[in-house]
Amino acid sequence: MSLLDLSNELAIGIDIGGTNTKYGLVNHRGEILAQGDIPTDRSPDVNEFINDLHTALTPILAEFNAKIRGIGVGAPNGNYYTGTIEYAPNLPWKGIIPLAQLIGEKFGVDCTLTNDANAAAVGEMMYGAARGMKDFIMITLGTGVGSGIVANGHLIYGHDGFAGELGHTIIRPGGRLHWSTGAEGSLEAYCSATGITLTAKEMRQKYKDSLLNNYKEEEINSKVVYECAEKGDEAAKETFRFTGQILGEALANFIMFSSPEAIVLFGGVIKAGDYILNPTREYMEKNLLPIFRDKVALVFSELKEADAAILGASALAWES
Structure with a gap:
């Protein structure tokens, strides 16, 4: 055409x-x-x-x-x-x-x-950061964690159309109970906005002088955590570091599965910027085999949310 x-x-x-x-x-x-x-x-x-x-x-x-x-x-x-x-x-x-x-x-x-x-x-792939790429993984970090896997220029759908549920892969066996699926230790339970909120509530128990303790339980969300991190709050920064660690470890697994050119991160969680990107990249590279290291770009989406x-x-x- x-x-x-x-x-x-x-x-x-x-x-x-x-x-x-x-x-x-x-x-x-x-x-x-x-x-x-x-x-x-x-x-x-x-x-x-x-x-x-x-x-x-x-x-x-x-x-x-x-x-x-x-x-x-x-x-x-x-x-x-x-x-x-x-x-x-x-x-x-x-x-x-x-x-x-x-x-x-x-x-x-x-x-x-x-x-x-x-x-x-x-x-x-058509309009954003993955233009021209034939192998990449899209990870959406919002209320949940979604994903789309593109290999050889085609989305991976699997035999039944439901492939690519990377958010529900188990990254911490026996870990945090997912509020909806009942799974223990899934990526979504930690790296979604909901998961970050749960982590922040745990972290503020360890950091008694945290700014997060100035908020009521129901007031804490990922936006509040980011605002506290910007003010130098250690509990908030540790929340993002811990989240990035888990995300990076999971991304290393995904890379060794499909060897993408890039991983594109999208969604409200990425507004945390380097607080989450830096530990994600660190733990991603740390957990890769040498043949995969320093080959995969980790980028934010170019599409307006x-x-x-x-x-x-x-x-x-x-x-x-």
Whole structure:
């Protein structure tokens, strides 16, 4: 397809979250021409949700009057192979939902679905820090820890569409109990924003003069930890060092699995900057075999956090 053809086409990117669903109209350069959102949890009936989505997008599509290349959707437990959302615990629609088929039929356009972390990886490969790379791992550090693995220019989906759940790998066997899965010692239990909050609450017990002790239990979160670290608080800085150690050790395992050119970090947690990046890099390199050392770039995403979900989802339409 020529660039001229691409310039006359737009893609729709849809990011489905537990509370809100974001959507946008995106061109092939990764520019979001229009965007908005609707509640995800307004109705337990997925058809009503799709009707709301269609109602919201119809005036936008009419305004731009462009050919729509396709629709890309990122969603929790989204299966690329089947186009279904399967048993997503934080969505109102239970069981197996044939979402790609339902959206495609409603809009009259091909629809591609994958999970939200894989969508972010595709977006990073098309528009962000991984442009031109064929082997990289995307790690999203937010409320949870998501991931997308790209090898030889293709996302790794596995035989059933659910490969790449690196956040649920066990990095501390018998360690911290995960609040949702019940697993002990998973990466997400330590390196998500939720995990950082739990670590900070443990650390402030050891550092009695910590600024963190000026906050009520429910007031502590990863943002507060960062603010305290900026003020020189040792408990806060140790929280990030410990988090970076665990993340770095996990990344070393992932590197020795797929030998990526880079690991791209994305999400709210990376706002901590060098507090988390430096120990992550240190422990990543320390735990690698010599043949892998000093070969893998550790970089932050180049996508704006507010736009990344829409861009990642829209990228699915361009690559399909």
